[in-house]
Amino acid sequence: MTNQTNETSETNQTSQTSNWEPKIIAFLCNWCSYAGADLAGVSRFQYPPNIRIVRVPCSGRVSENMIMSALKSGADGILISGCHPGDCHYINGNLFARRRFPLLSNLLDFVGIEPGRINFSWVSASEGEQFADIVKTVTEKVKALGPATRLVKKIDGRQAA
Amino acid sequence: MPTINEKLTEEIRAKAKALLAEGTVAAVIGYARGSLPMTVKPTVVRTADDCGKLVWNSFCVLNLANYLPEVLKSVEPPRGPRDPKPEGPLPKVAVLATGCWSRNIVVQTQEHQVDRDRVMVMGVASRGMVSRRKVEANFAGREILAVEELDHDLVVKGADFEEKINRWSMVRDNCHTCTHPDPVLVDVRIGEPASERKNPNPFQQVDDIEKKSNDERWAWFTSEFATCIRCYACRNACPLCYCPTCFVDDAKPQWVGKSLDAVDTGLFHLLRAYHCAGRCTDCGACESVCPMGINMRMLTKKLNKDVLDLYGMEAGMQPGSPLPLTTYATNDPQKFIVTEAGAVKEGE
Numbered sequence: 001m002t003n004q005t006n007e008t009s010e011t012n013q014t015s016q017t018s019n020w021e022p023k024i025i026a027f028l029c030n031w032c033s034y035a036g037a038d039l040a041g042v043s044r045f046q047y048p049p050n051i052r053i054v055r056v057p058c059s060g061r062v063s064e065n066m067i068m069s070a071l072k073s074g075a076d077g078i079l080i081s082g083c084h085p086g087d088c089h090y091i092n093g094n095l096f097a098r099r100r101f102p103l104l105s106n107l108l109d110f111v112g113i114e115p116g117r118i119n120f121s122w123v124s125a126s127e128g129e130q131f132a133d134i135v136k137t138v139t140e141k142v143k144a145l146g147p148a149t150r151l152v153k154k155i156d157g158r159q160a161a
Numbered sequence: 162m163p164t165i166n167e168k169l170t171e172e173i174r175a176k177a178k179a180l181l182a183e184g185t186v187a188a189v190i191g192y193a194r195g196s197l198p199m200t201v202k203p204t205v206v207r208t209a210d211d212c213g214k215l216v217w218n219s220f221c222v223l224n225l226a227n228y229l230p231e232v233l234k235s236v237e238p239p240r241g242p243r244d245p246k247p248e249g250p251l252p253k254v255a256v257l258a259t260g261c262w263s264r265n266i267v268v269q270t271q272e273h274q275v276d277r278d279r280v281m282v283m284g285v286a287s288r289g290m291v292s293r294r295k296v297e298a299n300f301a302g303r304e305i306l307a308v309e310e311l312d313h314d315l316v317v318k319g320a321d322f323e324e325k326i327n328r329w330s331m332v333r334d335n336c337h338t339c340t341h342p343d344p345v346l347v348d349v350r351i352g353e354p355a356s357e358r359k360n361p362n363p364f365q366q367v368d369d370i371e372k373k374s375n376d377e378r379w380a381w382f383t384s385e386f387a388t389c390i391r392c393y394a395c396r397n398a399c400p401l402c403y404c405p406t407c408f409v410d411d412a413k414p415q416w417v418g419k420s421l422d423a424v425d426t427g428l429f430h431l432l433r434a435y436h437c438a439g440r441c442t443d444c445g446a447c448e449s450v451c452p453m454g455i456n457m458r459m460l461t462k463k464l465n466k467d468v469l470d471l472y473g474m475e476a477g478m479q480p481g482s483p484l485p486l487t488t489y490a491t492n493d494p495q496k497f498i499v500t501e502a503g504a505v506k507e508g509e
Contacts, residue, residue, distance in 0.1 A: 064435050065408055065416040068428050070300050072417075079499075085491070095489035102497050103467050103486075107431065110371065110463045112379025121499045133501035150379055153424040158416070 016115030022076035022142040026135075027062045029094070032083035032124045039128030045134035048139040057113065058082065064104050067118065072153045073160075077117050077142035079135070084122040093112040094122070113150055116141045165312050169217040169285065169352050173257065176283065176349055178212040180255050186281050187236040187252035190225050191215040198308045199293045205232055208484050214294050217257075217351075218327065219291040222449035226265035226400040230274050232256075253279045255349070259287035261335075263344035264398040264477025271484055273401055284347030286355035289329065289336035290445070291315065294454055296331050300324075335445035335458060338363040345477060354454035358447055364466045366459065382427065388453040389426040391419070395447035395457055396433060401440050408432060434460035439468045439485035440476050 028034040034055050040047060056062055059082025070078055080101065082094040105118045119138045123131045153160040163171075177189040193214045195203040201220050205228070206212055236252040253464065258266060263282055269275040299307065300317060309316040314325050326456055340363055343355045370378060393409070396402045408416050417432065418425040434457065441461040448458040468474055469495055474485040482488075 060458065064432060068432060069414065069416055072424060072428060074436075085495070087341050092489060095493070096486070097473065097490070098495055099486055099489050100438075102471060102494070103464055104435060105497060106467050107435060107460065107464060109375075110378065111378075111382035111431065111460070112375050119499045125294055127501075130501040134499055136356075137499060137501070138240060151424055151427060153422060155422075 002035060005143040006109045015098075020046035020147060022050050022139065022147070023074065024051045024077040024079055024142055024143040025070045025079055026053045026079040026081065027056050027059070027066065028053055028123075029059045029061075029089075030055055030057050031089035032122075033059075033081035033131065035125035036081075036123040036127045039125065040131045041128075043128045045129050047135040050077075050139045050142075051135055058088065058090050058093035059097040060088075060090070062097065064100070067104065068151070071113075071117075071148065071151045074148065074152050076145070076148045077119065077138060079119045079121065079138050081121045081123045081131075081134070087124060114145050116145055117148060136137060164310065165288070165352075166218045168311055171216055171282065171308045172214050172351050173285075174212045176351065176478040177206060177215055177255065178209045179282065180349070181206070181212065185253060185470070186255040188232055188254045189215070189283075189433055190228050190232055190254065190256040191283075192217065192221050192225075192257070195220075198305050198450065199291070199296060203228060205235075205474040207252045217285065219288065219332075220293065220317075222290045222293075222333065222446065223398060224262050224265060224400050224444045224446040226269060227398060227446070229254065229256055229266065229269065229280065229400070230403060233275065233279055236438045239337040251276075251279055253281050254380055255281035257283045257285055257351070258344050258346065259285055260339065260341040260343055260345070261287070261477075262400075263346045264442040265444065266342070266346060267480045268442070268484065269400065269403075270388050270480070271487075272440075282344060282346045283349045283351055284344035285351045287336065287339070287342045288355075288478070289332035289342070290449075291328065291331045291338070292449065295333075296326075299326065299331070327353065333445050333449065334366065334456075335448070335462075338365070341478070345480065362368065364462065367463045367466050370459065370463075383423060385459075386426055386430055386455060386457070387423065389421075389430070389451060391421060391426060391429065392452060395455075396454065397452040398446040398450040399437070400444075400446075401437050402430040402433075408436070430457055432458060433457075434464060438464040439472075439474065441465055444477050 028037055059080060062080050067078055082097060087093055088094045101120050109115050121134050180186045189206045191204055194199040194216055195201045199220050203223055203225060204214060219338060227377055232254050236254060236431050270277045303319050305317055307318040313328050317324050338360055340358050340360050342358060379452055417428045445458060448456060468485050472485045
């Protein structure tokens with residue numbers, strides 16, 4: 001990425017910032033967080049429509065490749081949510097995930113990715129309201145950061161697939 | 162009066178010869194002379210007569226553990242992919258190992274890539290390996306034709322100059338900060354054991370980068386990795402990278418593009434480093450083989466620091482216990498978790 005393309009892409013985005021809405025990819029585990037999101041829906045708890053949900057079997061299934069791939073493809077924020085520790089459908093998948101996640105977010109922070117782009121939470125199937133609140137918190141955080149420019153792959157100024 | 166390295170070379174040759182002659186091992190992985198000054202080449206010696214090829218000096222920067230799984234396989238009797246394992250013990254392989262390389266053998270054993278019973282570790286205490294790049298930078302613009310090694314100095318010779326420089330000042334950064342120079346596994350001891358080195362902060366270089374602002378760190382990252390040509394030498398030199406298909410070669414999905422785009426190279430380096438989390442022993446092979454002089458070791462060093470801080474583990478130092486990321490504790494720190502109140506949860 002040359003400085004010049006970086007600047008032009010940033011100015012392009014600033015001109016659009018007035019009606020800019022962040023895209024947030026949410027990796028939700030099938031057994032707790034996805035059901036929590038479902039409950040938020042059926043209970044009609046309002047939450048920002050910025051998240052795009054990817055259903056995964058377990059938070060332990062979310063690999064660093066998937067997170068980085070989302071960033072590369074232009075996600076402004078990422079939310080990974082699983083069962084509370086001790087509640088995992090697969091007994092300990094989320095506990096392995098809990099070991100891996102801080103290492104990845106610290107590494108990304110270390111190379112200058114803004115803290116707050118990558119978020120982790122625990123949401124159980126009965127926590128519809130909490131899920132809505134977490135999405136609100138994360139969306140506000142990502143909105144405050146503005147559009148993602150770092151590690152976003154662009155070809156001739158346009159988002160690469 | 163022979164130098165330390167000459168004595169070690171003699172001892173390595175004698176012990177390798179004995180092991181091969183009595184049939185204890187089928188092969189010895191070591192180093193032979195290189196064709197350029199300050200280089201050595203990794204070599205597999207299979208007969209007692211060839212042991213004279215082996216050398217030991219301060220330029221042994223590659224990690225010999227990298228070759229171990231393949232050499233172990235090569236000495237097995239040939240068999241098809243579905244044939245059963247032959248009965249009886251399989252031939253053994255001896256490998257030279259310093260502190261970090263022996264820790265890599267521990268990791269390979271923990272990951273079931275290497276059968277510990279088939280490995281004969283010839284343990285050498287490391288005195289720190291010399292960075293060829295540092296020496297060349299010291300003689301910028303002048304061609305180095307030969308480098309002779311004394312115990313504490315290097316004698317650098319060119320067409321019209323001969324200078325003596327201090328060896329320790331030319332030692333690689335990772336060897337400077339190393340605290341475990343002595344092998345953790347020793348079956349055959351070469352030379353004298355070394356004691357643990359004291360280092361008030363082995364992670365000083367990482368701390369220096371952490372102190373910078375977010376934007377400065379991003380600027381550091383983009384400029385450091387801008388020259389990467391994606392030759393994958395860092396991956397190939399690494400004893401941790403044994404996957405038959407690396408994530409960079411995956412086509413569907415393609416995690417990382419194959420271009421020289423800054424984002425693709427950045428993602429490659431971040432993911433490569435992350436795959437070494439909790440497994441890297443900071444042997445410095447990746448950095449030593451980089452043709453562009455990229456300090457990619459900073460990323461793995463940062464991960465080593467976090468693994469030590471969060472889980473109190475160092476790769477390869479606890480042979481009996483599982484690797485940090487293949488286990489968990491019920492009270493692992495989880496300060497990073499976002500809660501509904503927007504606050505960050507304290508560790509339980």
